[in-house]
Amino acid sequence: MKTVIxxxxxxxxxxxxxxxxxxxxxxxxLYPFESHDSEVRFNRLLEDYRCPKCQSSxxxxxxxxxxxxxxxxxxRLVRAGxxxxxxxxxxxQRYGDFILYKPPFQSSTYVLWxxxxxxxxxxxxxxxxxxxxxxxxxxxxxxxxxxxxxxxDQSNK
Amino acid sequence: MKKFVHIAPLVIFMxxxxxxxxxxxxxxxxxxxxxxxxxxxEFNLTKLENKNVVLTKGDISNFPxxxxxxxxxxxxxxxxxxxxxxxxxxxxxxxYGLNYKDNRQKALNLLERDGNxxxxxxxxxxxxLAIDLGVYGAPETFLINADGIIKTRHxxxxxxxxxxxxxxxxxx
Numbered sequence: 001m002k003t004v005i006x007x008x009x010x011x012x013x014x015x016x017x018x019x020x021x022x023x024x025x026x027x028x029x030l031y032p033f034e035s036h037d038s039e040v041r042f043n044r045l046l047e048d049y050r051c052p053k054c055q056s057s058x059x060x061x062x063x064x065x066x067x068x069x070x071x072x073x074x075x076r077l078v079r080a081g082x083x084x085x086x087x088x089x090x091x092x093q094r095y096g097d098f099i100l101y102k103p104p105f106q107s108s109t110y111v112l113w114x115x116x117x118x119x120x121x122x123x124x125x126x127x128x129x130x131x132x133x134x135x136x137x138x139x140x141x142x143x144x145x146x147x148x149x150x151x152x153d154q155s156n157k
Numbered sequence: 158m159k160k161f162v163h164i165a166p167l168v169i170f171m172x173x174x175x176x177x178x179x180x181x182x183x184x185x186x187x188x189x190x191x192x193x194x195x196x197x198x199e200f201n202l203t204k205l206e207n208k209n210v211v212l213t214k215g216d217i218s219n220f221p222x223x224x225x226x227x228x229x230x231x232x233x234x235x236x237x238x239x240x241x242x243x244x245x246x247x248x249x250x251x252x253y254g255l256n257y258k259d260n261r262q263k264a265l266n267l268l269e270r271d272g273n274x275x276x277x278x279x280x281x282x283x284x285x286l287a288i289d290l291g292v293y294g295a296p297e298t299f300l301i302n303a304d305g306i307i308k309t310r311h312x313x314x315x316x317x318x319x320x321x322x323x324x325x326x327x328x329x
Contacts, residue, residue: 052293053187053293053294054290065258066292066293066294069284069287070287070288073288092191093191094191094192094288094289094290094291095188095191095291095293096188096189096190096191096291098188098189125160126165129162131164133162
């Protein structure tokens with residue numbers, strides 16, 4: 001009995017594996033490339049651009065119609081041998097910087113890029129101020145202690 | 158100094174609350190178009206009404222005008238359709254259609270049935286002009302002022318409120 005179940009599971013897993021392999025093949029045929037490098041570049045680019053419709057996912061992860069169209073457009077551009085910078089320019093000229101997951105460093109994004117460092121600096125100042133405060137308190141306490149000791153010594157003379 | 162350190166967390170927290178609420182107010186569905194203050198892009202596509210006629214940028218020549226991106230599969234387009242017809246009747250603006258990734262016959266049938274507010278429609282089967290316009294969902298409406306410059310873009314149904322708020326100011 002056990003061997004029967006085992007062989008059924010084995011058979012099923014192989015069927016599933018072959019189905020998955022088939023899916024991968026289909027996926028490859030959607031955007032066929034002559035060179036492996038272009039294919040890698042295409043897939044990386046899809047990760048880097050944002051879907052303008054769904055906004056919280058990149059082109060690779062979106063099935064919105066506009067994402068499909070943009071994928072096809074990028075596919076054409078990659079096959080035409082366009083450089084990354086040219087493809088980025090093509091997209092930002094039409095969809096703006098919004099399409100980039102990594103926004104450019106410019107006046108409208110200064111807060112975004114520099115803000116965290118300013119906050120870090122402020123936090124460090126606060127911590128320093130707090131520490132100094134504690135140290136002063138400690139020093140005050142020590143002086144008070146010494147004074148009391150001194151008074152005690154003098155009264156016992 | 159001591160007092161400040163004590164109320165600092167409260168001040169920072171209130172600032173954060175204000176900032177985050179102001180982000181909530183923003184309408185994230187309206188991306189700013191890159192084409193504002195630019196010319197309408199070049200194109201080379203057939204006319205919806207006649208597949209033997211090729212249209213180019215020069216055919217959109219009566220300004221001021223709006224270019225409305227529409228399709229039969231787009232539900233919101235049906236909602237704004239009566240308002241487009243009303244605009245055609247009551248204002249002097251020229252309305253051009255950009256039929257977006259549609260079936261030619263279905264599109265013609267819809268215009269036949271519901272009325273046609275457009276001077277003509279550009280038939281953009283592949284969505285190539287739409288990509289040049291930065292379109293990311295129908296309906297979208299572009300306003301071209303008297304000088305032929307794109308002045309605003311609205312994503313979603315064109316309503317009388319949107320018209321008064323976003324379009325009329327550019328028509329004076």
